[in-house]
Amino acid sequence: MTVRPPDPLDGLIEAYLNDALDAEGLARLEAELRASPEAARRFASAARWDSTIERAVRRSRSEQVVAPGSRPLAGRRPLSEHIWGPAVAIVAHAALLVFLIRWVIFPSPPRRDDGGEADGVEIALERPAERTALEGRPGELPAPPVEVRAPPASAAATRPGESLDPVAVWMDPEDAAVSASRAGGDVALTGPHPLTERRTATARAAYLAAGGVVARQADEAAARAARWLAGRQSTDGAWREEGSDPQALTSLALLALLGRGDTHRSGPHAAVVRGALAFLTGTTGRPSDLRASALRLHAMADASAATRLPAVRAAMDLTVRQALSDQISNGGWGASSSADPVITAWMTWGLRLALAAGADEPAIHAAIARAADAMDRSLNPASGSLYYPSAGGVSPLRWSQIAGAVLTLQMAGDDAGTRALRGLKALDSMSPAWPRTGGESAGGEALLLATACRFNEGGPSWMKWYGALAASVLSRRDAGGVWSDSRGVASVRATALAILLLDTPCRYPPVSSWPVAVVPMFGNPVRLAFQGLDAFGLPEG
């Protein structure tokens, strides 16, 4: 093995590629690169080689995962290399074993705050059982009797919504990255909505090509689960399950399918999407509670962007108006005069989606800003913990509420403020694990909100979070490839939630790059990003 004599420029380039170059060295390297094309070529060549080695190492590793038995890149870490030395490592492993036996293999039933025994997995998109009366909604109607209908005999059978009119287009042709033209009374769309562009087959293929083994496994699992979900739809287009509001559950299932790239006209579940849209747009009664209303708003906004159907747009506008009228005086949403961070997050998320999908109600901007102000006031900037405004005390609340508050701030464009960053730091101690019976993990709703926060944050935190999240979610599938509720029964709600979690990288871009359809000219208190649109809401350039 021969080694070339050291050259000062090579030394600088190598140190740069090793991230070991100090400020002075970087200044020298930059001066060389700008002054000499030959130096720049050597730099490009070294960077290319570095990238090729990284790719080869990572691909070798992936193949070892797929084909165990081949020679590993690096052997098992020797005991002597453990940071505290072998003795401490042995004690730590023994303690871990005892912990696993005591708390995981033979767990005792967890206690609820009210002293009762909890029985099962907490995947709650309804009001969680442990929430106090403070957060309950006075005068809430009892849930209607559940009618579970048999799934349709064939997915190809005629479904409600087959007659949805795809002719008209509501979005301005000038809208960013989207143009539409009429041909023979139909609308030919020549580009996806910026909100849904990550779901296209091409974008997904590019993501999977770069995303590695975990991305591909997550995608395959979500595709299989979506097929199961589609088969559970009732004949009227809704999904029903004991304990769930049909509008909320249908919204959740529809979101999962839309997130996979299905629309009313394309994808393997187009007929199922049409059925769900027909149910939601044809249902005139309001959902049973605020959380269900927020989910419906979320689904209508997403479907508006994905389908551009006038009927869906009208339903979205209606749910937007209802959401705005439900906002309470302190700026959030919730029972009585208190803002519930979780419901506020769902509502703000839905409103921001509606804004991106084309809603032109000017009051949305102010509503989002007021919600963010309410959450801003309730986050302790020192710890990132949330103080419930009406509780009168300073008790830190649960993950779902911290995640809800952070997500609300992100939706308002305040993702880099002290409070949002502290909130994210507080979430660092939350584990991205699928809810486990008797475990200390967060509930499903907290997981979804925190995952959205982490995704919007991006960078290393997101990559680390998603890797652990996907591994945990995938490990909790049952033999049929779906997810179960606390009784161990395959559940539409749990499965839709799992699909949404696994598909997070492909559902929307980070909120900082969502477009808006209408930009108020003056006095806009909301700090929003307008990537692709200029200050007048027109495409840049």
Place this chain on the structure above:
Amino acid sequence: MTESERHERFLAYFLRHQDEIAAVVGSMVRDRHAREDILQEVALTLWRKFDDFDEARSFGAWARGIAVHKVLQSFARQKRVPVPLAPETMEAVLAAFDATEGEAEELAEKEAALRACIEMLPEKSRRLLALRYEENLTLDAIARRLSSTLDAVNKALSRLRQALRECVHRRWAEAGA
């Protein structure tokens, strides 16, 4: 061209050039996670603007230009990830990547030889590669892990890259002969 043909055409171009795009972005963005975020953005932008691409020109040059633009945009938007190079330096580097485009295809062909060379490395060297490229550890962390010094790790990695380059050239020449 139908939409499906357009998809296929784009994917063919993209898959052929994605490693080179990764190399360009990697030379300017040292944080791997930030780099992966940007690569995803680049892929989407390329697809969105694919109609504007003139097929008489080089897809690689077009894609590299967009990638560098995305790097600049990303740092303007997300200041938490530092960019080591000034925009003028990035321009010089981009020009150098354009001028040496042929090297990329040559390297793609040599990847199998590179993997064989990595397999032949002694255990310690493979461990160093794994710590740096697989676990993405900083030199400081590697030095701590291996009870070594930052300078020693820096030199060892540089020597390792050079040794692999020579091994690949040797194998390639032997295969040709």
